[in-house]
Amino acid sequence: MFVQELCGDWMSHPFWRAQFKLSSDAELRRIADSGIQHVYIDTDRGLDDVEAVAADEVKASVEREIVAALSEPDDKVLRVSVREEMSRARKVHEQAHKVVRSMMGDVRLGKAVSLEDAEPVVEAITGSVLRNSGALLGLIGIKNKDDYTFLHSVSVCTLMIAFGRSLGLAGEDLRQGGIGGLLHDLGKMKVPDEVLNKPGRLTDAEFELIKRHPGDGHAVLLETPGIEAVPLDITRHHHERLDGSGYPDRLAGDAISPMVRMAAIVDVYDAITADRCYHKGMPAAEALRKMWEWSSAHFDQKLLQAFMRCVGIYPVGSLVRLESGRLGVVTEQNEGSLLTPRLRVFFSTKSNGYIKPELLDLGRKLGHGGGDRIVSAEVPEKWGVDPQRFLLAE
Template sequence: MYIHDLNCGWMAHPFLWTRFLLRAEKTIGLIVAAGIQEVYIDTRKGLDEPHAPTMHEISRKQDSEIIDFARAHPPLERKVEISGEMVHARRIHSEARLVVHGILQDVRMGRQVKLEKIHPSIEHLTDSILRNSGALLSLCRIKNKDNYTFLHSVSVGALMVSFCHAQGMEREAMHQAGIGGMLHDIGKMMIPDDILNKPGKLSTMEFSLMKCHVVESRRILEATEGISATAVDVAAQHHERHDGSGYPLGLKGGEISPLGQMAAIVDVYDALTSDRCYHQAIAPTDALRKILEWSRFYFDPALVHVFMRYIGIYPVGTLVRLESGRLGVVVEQNDSDLISPKVRVFFSSKSNTHIRPEVIDLAHGMGSGGGDRIVRHESPKKWNLNPGSFL
């Protein structure tokens, strides 16, 4: 058979390529040993399995599940409009990035982590998320490859705070989860740069060294004065998986703390939606689709549903094409329907020109500010557009 997709994240398999012809039985053993439960095969290039569902059938089933879920779970309330929060969110995001950069650089130089540097940043970040999480989380998706580790750390911290808020946790729990999220990859400062930033696939030895960052994160944080067990769990368990196929300890199900399980979801979501030197980002909607698919094995399905409800099927900042041919950016989740958010349209795909910006509520009918629907998400790069400038 010809493997078309190993159906897992880049850091979850030992192969040089994700697409290849199976030539030996031992390769199947390596796939199983990596904890991979399902793969996609290309029947044009290799043997078929007649009883396996097609990619189209899987996609249709996922679409149905997502729509059913979205209609049954309205999003959480936002206290202010996104336009009113963006100014604060930009300042807070910039502040958090500088704080994380400083802390990680201190660790690289052999200095101790000083938690007093991070507490104010987490407080400001939490305040912004409680007012309107869409503003900050939309900024967290903007990354460049050179500063990925720092920006990814800020994103995971913000997403952890948001995830906790979605479950009604107390502010102190949100705060500690945010600290753990921001510092979850601190152990990467112990990994050589040539491995950390390697543009190609890691060798088996390099792969093993990279996975050691989780152990290093735990060691560093446990030696940090004033750190909580909650924050340590986030860092130490974000690569564990619900079925026991993760690392470093191979914990399974309830052996992983609730926040560790949440961190696993958040870390994968942000990695999938970020450009890296070895892979291109995928759209948030597609990332949620993959996480939902993987929740049968790697993640707690109930937690995945909570995460989807909070993020939205089309997260704030997503560029979408409407049935009318207009392109717009999602500016707010709708109070009653996750698949019909509020969209600011600003471009016509038919005339390939900008149009007068207008906010439409897709949950409303024709004549009531709606009368359109999302056909699919679009790539900003394809259209050379910056949807963030219309938030």
């Protein structure tokens, strides 16, 4: 059979979005040992399985489950609009990037990490999230491949704080979760660049090097004065999975703390929506659908539901195509339904050209600023557009 897709996050197995024809029992064992429970096969390029469920049926079933699970949207209290917060959020994001780059550079040089550098970043991100989480969440999708590791840490910190707040966490609990998100990948600075950024399939030996980064980061933080238990736990265990297939300690079930379960969801979500040297990031809506497919074995499903409510099925900054043929960028979630966000349309796929930007609230009826519906999440490169340009356009 020809494996088209492995149903599991790419950081927990050595294949990393490889497509290949199975050629031996050893390859089958390698897939099973990595915790993969399902795969998609391409029947035009290999043998079929007459008992397998068709991909379209799986997709439709997953989407029905998600809609049913998220029937009660998250109730956010926003202090300011996305537009009001965006300029401050950009400054927070840029400063956080600089601080993380500096801290990780210190780790690469064998120097100690100081919480005095991390804490102001977490405080600034928390302040922005509390004012309006949509602004910073709309920025985390902007990543340069060369700076991925640094920007990923900023994104995980932001998502952990937004996620924690949506679950009712506050004060020191929220702060510690943010610190854990910011520092969780310090150990990657101990991985050789040629392995960390390898564009192709990893060898078993190379994947073993990758799997050392949670333990290496944990060791770095143990030498950090004032570090608390939660950041240590997140750093060491964010690649653990509920079925025990994760690493480095193969923890399972209740042995994985709630904060680590949150970090595992956040870490994977941000990783699979970003462009990397070895894979193209997928739209956020598609990423959430994929994660739901894997959730029964890998993630805490109730927490994944809560995370989806937090970021929205179509997160701020997402590019979507409407039934009318227009493209729009999501500007805000709609409290009435996660399937009908507010957005700004700016491009026609029918004429393949830009149109006058227009605000649209999909929760409203035709003639009242609505009257359209989302048919798909889109990749900006497909249409040659930059949704961020229109996120705050007049």
